[in-house]
Amino acid sequence: MTGTPVAEAKALYEAGRYVEAEAEARTVARSRPDGDAYAAVALNIAALATGAQGRHVEALAAYDEALPAFDRAFGADHWLTLKLRSDRAQQMTSLGRHAECEAECAAVAEVADRGTGPEMKLLAVAARNGLVFALNGQGRHQEAERLAREVLATRREPDRMSLVLRLGLARSLNGQDRYEDALAEAQGAERLYRALPEQQRRADRGAVELVLAKALLGLGRVYEARRKAAAGHEACLASFGPDHRRTVEARTLLDRMEGARP
Numbered sequence: 001m002t003g004t005p006v007a008e009a010k011a012l013y014e015a016g017r018y019v020e021a022e023a024e025a026r027t028v029a030r031s032r033p034d035g036d037a038y039a040a041v042a043l044n045i046a047a048l049a050t051g052a053q054g055r056h057v058e059a060l061a062a063y064d065e066a067l068p069a070f071d072r073a074f075g076a077d078h079w080l081t082l083k084l085r086s087d088r089a090q091q092m093t094s095l096g097r098h099a100e101c102e103a104e105c106a107a108v109a110e111v112a113d114r115g116t117g118p119e120m121k122l123l124a125v126a127a128r129n130g131l132v133f134a135l136n137g138q139g140r141h142q143e144a145e146r147l148a149r150e151v152l153a154t155r156r157e158p159d160r161m162s163l164v165l166r167l168g169l170a171r172s173l174n175g176q177d178r179y180e181d182a183l184a185e186a187q188g189a190e191r192l193y194r195a196l197p198e199q200q201r202r203a204d205r206g207a208v209e210l211v212l213a214k215a216l217l218g219l220g221r222v223y224e225a226r227r228k229a230a231a232g233h234e235a236c237l238a239s240f241g242p243d244h245r246r247t248v249e250a251r252t253l254l255d256r257m258e259g260a261r262p
């Protein structure tokens with residue numbers, strides 16, 4: 001994207017400056033002709049930045065606006081269009097629309113499996129990560145565990161995709177009250193998170209702390225759980241604001257621990 005009309009918006013987003021990224025991306029989108037590829041990408045960045053601010057309803061609307069633009073610019077079966085569908089579906093989980101997310105991620109994964117090239121391979125993994133999250137969101141934790149383990153078995157790269165899959169696995173174990181196993185997975189995810197470059201860590205701030213906190217709480221280690229949850233809440237609040245689904249999740253967990261024995 002270097003040297004393109006969307007380079008500044010992309011750089012602002014990757015720096016965690018989501019308000020500025022959204023404004024810049026929307027300006028670019030308005031300035032480009034209908035059907036222009038950069039206008040489509042700008043709408044995508046605007047949707048990502050809006051979601052990162054916790055404005056999930058508006059973010060989904062932005063994805064709905066971007067999808068036909070991607071169809072026109074790239075075609076329905078292009079990996080960029082499919083990635084947008086996967087990202088849009090995963091935004092639904094922030095609104096509690098887990099069944100819709102499951103259906104769309106499954107559809108994207110099926111198309112990606114038939115494709116070729118590294119982009120399609122990564123997209124299939126990303127869509128299945130969305131599936132893990134959607135299954136957990138519906139309380140189908142055993143299914144989520146099986147899928148997360150299946151995908152992780154084929155993926156050895158120590159990157160952000162492996163991180164989010166491990167977090168999904170830990171969530172599924174917490175959901176089954178298997179707190180020792182969940183703690184071990186979450187600690188492994190924490191080590192991976194710390195090893196990642198800062199740019200790859202921004203979108204997942206607070207996520208590791210929340211999974212750790214839930215495992216520790218399940219083990220009765222309330223003081224440690226409260227510390228982790230507070231750290232996660234602080235990280236989410238600073239990075240995404242008070243309305244982001246992860247900030248709300250952290251606040252809810254802290255409220256749940258109020259009055260609990262240390």
